[in-house]
Amino acid sequence: MKWSFKIGRMLGIDVFLHATFLLVLAFIAVTHWLAHGSLAAVISGVGFFVALFTCVLLHEYGHALAARYFGIGTKDITLLPIGGVARLERMPDKPVHELWVALAGPAINVIIAAALAVWLTLTGSWEPLTSLSTTGGGFAERLLVANVFLVLFNMIPAFPMDGGRVLRALLALRMEYARATRIAASIGQGLAVVFGVIGLFSNPFLMLIAIFIWFGAAQEAAAADAKACIGDLPVRETMLTNFRSLSPHDALGDVARLLIEGSQQDFPVLDGERVVGVLTHARLYEVLRERGEWTPVGEAMEREFRMLRPDERLDGALFKTEAGTAVMPVARDGRLVGLLTTENIGELLMIRSARALRVSVPPPLSSTHHIH
Secondary structure (H helix, E strand, C coil): CCEEEEEEEEEEEEEEEEEEHHHHHHHHHHHHHHHHHHHHHHHCCCHHHHHHHHHHHHHHHHHHHHHHHHHCEEEEEEEECEEEEECCCCCCCHHHHHHHHHHHHHHHHHHHHHHHHHHHHHHHCCCCHHHHHCCCCHHHHHHHHHHHHHHHHHHCCCCCCCCHHHHHHHCCCCHHHHHHHHHHHHHHHHHHHHHHHHHHHHCHHHHHHHHHHHHHHHHHHHHHHHHHHHHEEEHHHEEECEEEEEECEEHHHHHHHHHCCCCCEEEEEEECCCCEEECCHHHHHHHHHHHHHCHHHHHEEEECCCCCCCEEEHHHHHHHHCCCCCEEEEEEEEEEEEEEHHHHHHHHHHHHHHHHHHHCCCCCCCCCCCCC
């Protein structure tokens, strides 16, 4: 994710922090200074925020480890000011697996809240809830309340929250996956409308949540429809087999002419028969503008790319494409045999959707048909 930097690696998963997180920390420090005017209050406020997002991180590890149990890896976890994101390599194929993966995150927060409740009871540290605020109150009790809020918020039955995935998984136990997703998305968008109306007259923050839910539900429904449309197709069914490749020594000006003369937008870069990089049209434009047409392709190509196999499932490749890869070389036994791009995946989806609509529409009555 852009504007994120790595802060560590735990249990084989890289953890990233979004740069805006630091701005929120600064805001919290200023808020506590203005409220209490002491360095101790600032340290306490920043410490609470860090502790809260440690709970968010553990929540995301709950998802990641549950997914690992079902044979699904996690690319990385990113902490944002609005929460955390664990990027799974793919979504679980079975609804019951998705159910457990979705519940694993909130379950971690329940365990944390229960542990804090036991601690507060043993130490006799409970305070009236009325004494708690965003900048004051007992540290442990505030953290307990925050974890309870995380559970309740995440279990709202709307995408992209965990509750939306739980609802979809429960529905998918009894019906087709894409239909279950559409129903869950519709329920989520209905809740978004309710939150938006309430927020309009009370709390503007609810309006932001409504927008977040609305677009998250729409995106999830579209992804499910795409997955249903693709089915179990292998990569070889949609990869480009008629394409041009480049050498690291080619000049960008020559590549620009290839771009104008043909329809290919992105190019694999080969050193002999070995794929050493990819050059996307976006990267071509950027480097042409900055360094000129005599720049070698080797200085402009992207060296980090995803390599696919022809027999790999297309829905898995689609997930990798959504993760930010515009073009992926396809190789068999180390030899380049095709390219998979966002454009040809999109064309496949449009063709299959058009065919499905054509089949679902009954043929018109013949002009010679008479009704008696």
